[in-house]
Amino acid sequence: MPVRFSTKGVKEKDRFSYWREVVCDVYVLLGCESEMADEFHGGLVLERLPGISVSSVFSDPLTVNRRKKDIARSNDDCFLLGVQLKNKVYVIQHDRIAELDPGDFAIYSSTEPYQLLCPRSYKQLVFQFPKSDLLARLPNCELLMARKVSRGNEIGRLVSGSLVDFSRIIGNTDEVVQHYMKDTVLDLIATGLASLENSTFELSRPEQHLMLRAKSYIHANLGNSDLSREMVAKAMGMSVRRLSGIFSKEGTTITAYIRFMRLERIARDLLNDLFHRQSISEIAFRWGFNNLQHFSKVFRIQYGMSPRDYRQHARPLWAV
Incomplete structure (x- = not known):
């Protein structure tokens, strides 16, 4: 309300x-x-x-x-x-x-x-x-x-009008829909900012559009355990080497970006009351991890604690 x-x-x-x-x-x-x-x-x-x-x-x-x-x-x-x-x-x-x-x-x-x-x-x-x-x-x-x-x-x-439209309806949806609408709003904001001239400072305008397309594809397919740099490059209609070169200009790799976004989604869900009945493994599987030992290792590297400790003790990033 x-x-x-x-x-x-x-x-x-x-x-x-x-x-x-x-x-x-x-x-x-x-x-x-x-x-x-x-x-x-x-x-x-x-x-x-x-x-x-x-x-x-x-x-x-x-x-x-x-x-x-x-x-x-x-x-x-x-x-x-x-x-x-x-x-x-x-x-x-x-x-x-x-x-x-x-x-x-x-x-x-x-x-x-x-x-x-x-x-x-x-x-x-x-x-x-x-x-x-x-x-x-x-x-x-x-x-x-x-x-x-x-x-x-x-x-x-387009982004401005969409944000205004979202603001009119987002409060009238249920919690599950709001959870996913937030991602859509943030994707829109990122798209609008990326449209600024020299916004990525090293990427040319065609590369900016390719990067946005690639990231949108990754976001939409994080739950697919088969998601890989080869899969993303194929969807973009280019070689892995070419797409990897574009990601390297932002100081990352395709694989690292996929891993980072998966872990970000999992960390968010671990702190979300909507998913408090789901086990850590269920949440990890939902976001594309199929090796729990590997998942626990990379989660600890990124967040400095185990997924279990994070769920129990981490302070939410946003108080609502």
Whole structure:
């Protein structure tokens, strides 16, 4: 069920302090300022889902600052992505400014200072999720903070519209559907960011498209224990050597990427209440491992503990 916050019904003198507390509670610890503090209006509708939160927020003009002291006092390790719905917002991080008009979107990190400038009353859709989930799809995405994905870009327009559509229905689905919809939303976000010029910094545009196709194919076939670099290359219509060369430009291999994504899915399911009745071996088999001894070994290498210890003691990556 969505959680709703509004300054309506709050005494005028208390509205802006109330809004500041709401924003810090829903998103991350930060500072807010507004020249309209004495007559401020704002509202927010929040859906907290497994591994991701989605919120629709509107307010009068304000400035939001994520400061070094805020970062030092919190342990948030997430990305936030804003899809502009009304008027204009400026996202500032890493000495870059993304000027967002309706239909544009940009991403920013909770672990580095940022600023949001809202010179007029605005409305925005905000997605918030663990960094690791996007880094697994787009390893260079931390270099893309505060870079606008424009509605004028064909891919950007498609992704932006799809994210808005997903936000309208995702809260009305059951938990199992939400679990898989999250992956679809993150794949869309990765696709939109990858459309930015020089977003992979070493891959040419044709190679970017091949990489996206290959990763999408891998994500869709992780449960197939026969998934291999040969299988992926064949599906892409190219040689293993050629595809391996493209993956090497991102500092990985096809096999390593498959293994990483399988382990990421398993780790996520081990912490998901939806699967608490399933054994570790059942979850591992579902994601394509058929040798439990090998699975336990590579899981320990990646996560520093056994699958059993991880399930019992690991802190979830995202508190919902």
